Amino acid sequence: MQAPELSVAATPAFTAAEAARYRAEGWWIDSTISDAARRNAAHTPDGTAYIDYPDGSLTWRELDTAADLLAGELAGCGVGTGDRVAVWHGDTAAIHALYVATERCGAVVVGIGARAGTREVTQLLRSAQPRLIVSDRPRGDPARTAASGVADAVGVLVLEDLSLNTAAPFTPVPADAALGPDDVFLINSTSGTTGMPKCVVHTQNRWHYFHQQAVANGQLSPDDIFMPVISTPFGFGIWTTHTTPIHLGATAVLLERFTPAAACEAIARHRVTVLCCVSTQLTMLMADRASRSHDLSSLRVVFTGGEALPYRPAAAFEELTGAKILQFYGSNETGLLSGTTLDDTLTHRLRTGGRIVPEMAVRLFDGDDDVTDSGHGQPACRGPATSLGYLGGTDHDTLFTADGWMRMGDICEIDDDGYLSVTGRTSDFILRGGKNISASQVEDAVITHPAVALAAAVAMPDPVFGEKVCVYIELADSRTVDLAELTDFLLALGVSKELLPERLIVLDELPRSSGGKIAKGQLRSDIRDRMGTDHERS
Structure with missing residues (x-):
């Protein structure tokens, strides 16, 4: 099967002159993740x-050896330069050996999140058209069977005990077959909360640049013990589980499935110093009693992002653990635009996305109008952390401005000191009686109630106002709350009346996208269905 061309955009993410400058400045380098894995195997x-929590681990020698053996098995199956290998695997050490093995073959990983549903996987496979699918799902699994049937001539292999166990002969891979840092090494999906995913195209150097920023902002070293709890294929996951631990030569503790209890147990047992999680996961940790019943004092840095972070619980978590919470602002497509550091104040660290990174030039737009001087608008950037765009140039005009700057989907403010704050998403406002209400502001208010572990605000159709504010919540521990109690609590705090929820729905678990974010598209569909049912009953 012939894979589609790796064309990405009519306007490139960077010119040849820009690429040369990024390399000259040291933002991009000439070595790869595979090189770093070999270096670690030689030195330590x-x-x-x-560490696969609760038991199981790989040394650097074992990782390097496994990558070589897997590369030979892939090559024996016909995988070569420019081919694509879809990896649908749990978040274990094995996936990192397989990613390095694919790189050594000169092939491209098509990363599929461990929690991805069949519809999402089908979309990705149709778009990327890999030569092989490697999975840890057992034969006969309905999701795997459905996904593997979307294209002819796609082999499905099972990764088990760091071997593919194929009948194909082992084929040593020449050293010069490996990818370079400017080659495409990964195609992953957007982990957005609405619609079907699009395929984002990545080089290693864009994530190496992000890695350097993380090391500087968090003062990271090889002595740190990482615990990333974001699925590996996604933007936040790829640098926290793969790029940074391997380039640093640091140990990473992996949870195949995140729960607050398992995370706290692993932090305490392995004396984790750097926790990496999306804001939803950190909010769940802060609300769970496990964070008070385990010793989390080893934590030094918590990297988080992806969604708005509730200030009061975050500040309490810092006081409990002694760690400092750092946020980046960016996306799978853009990398980072801004970031906080250990030297920033508590308010800047928890209430902003940090200072704009100078080399990630940022402009603000209102539609197609440049409104940078106003300090308020939709950000777009151009710099060494940007991806190559979407596979095949999909949605090019949505992602890029006319002159080639990559857009974010948020509305932001940048103050006089260069700190960026997200005020809402371009599509995440509730329009009530002609008034735009920021869903993130509603969520930030609701999450302050001690009974609320997690909150998501969406628009609820209304015949008079057009839309009203509906809030879905997960409860903390065994507590309860109803709408009247929540309203009284928020009013006592002085919360603006326009931010008060007008309907409250309690779920055992809010739906998540495969990237770990709250799947608001599902919640919007749910409230429309509920409204239809309510109307039928009236």
Whole structure:
């Protein structure tokens, strides 16, 4: 099967002159993740690379050896330069050996989140058209069967005990077959909360640049113990689970499935110093009693992002653990636009996305109008952290401005000191009686109630006002709350009346996208269905 061309955009994410400058400034380098894995195996062969919690681990020597063996097995199956290998696998050490093995074959990983549903997987496979699918799902699994049937001539292999166990002969891979840092090494999906995913195209150097920013902002070292709890294929996951631990030579503790209890137990047992999680996961940790019943004092840095972070619980978590919470602002497509550091104040760290990164030039837009001087608008950037865009140039005009700057989907403010704050998403406002209400502001208010572990605000159709504010919540521990109690609580805090929820729905678990974010598209569909049912009953 012939894979589609890796064309991405009519306007490139960077010119040849820009690429040369990024390399000259040291933002991009000439070595790869595979090179770093070999270096670690040579310098600290018995050092622990990955820990599969609660038991299981790989040393750097074992990781390097496994990557070589897997590369030979892939090559024996016909995988070569420019081919694509879809990896649909749980978040374990094995996935990192397989990613390095694919790189050594000169092939491109098509990363599929462990929690991805069949519809999402089908979309990705149709778009990327890989030569092989490698999975840890057992044969006969309905989702795997459905996904593997979307294209002819796609082999499906099972990764088990760091071997593909194929009948194909082992084929040594020449060293010069490996990818370079400017080659496409990964195609992953947007982990957005609405619609079907699009395929984002990545080089290693864009994530190496992000890695350097993380090291500087968090003062990271090889002695740190990481615990990233974001699925590996996504933007936040790829640098926290793969790029940064391997380039640093630091140990990473992996949870195949995140729960607050498991995360707290692993932090305490392995004396984790750097926790990496989306804001939803940190909110769940802060609300769970496990964070008070385990010793989390080893934590030094918490990297988080993806959604708005509730200030009061975050500040309490810092006081409980002694860690500092750092946020980046960016996306799978853009990398980072801004970031907070250990030297920033508590308010800046928890209430902003940090200072604009100078080399990630940022402009603000209102539609197609440049409104940078106003300090308020939709950000667009151009710099060394940007991806190559979407596979095949999909939605080019949505992602890029006319002159080639990559857009975010948020509305932001940048103050006189260069700190960026997100005020809402371009599509995440509730229009009530002609008034735009920021869903993120509603959520930030509701999450302050001690009974609320997680909150998501969406628009509820209304015949008079057009839309009203509906809030879905998960409860903390065994507590309860109803709409009247929540309203009284928020009014006592002085919360603006326009931010008060007008309907409250309690769920055991809010739906998540495969990237871990709250799937608001599902919630919007749910409230429309509920409204239809309510209307039928009236």
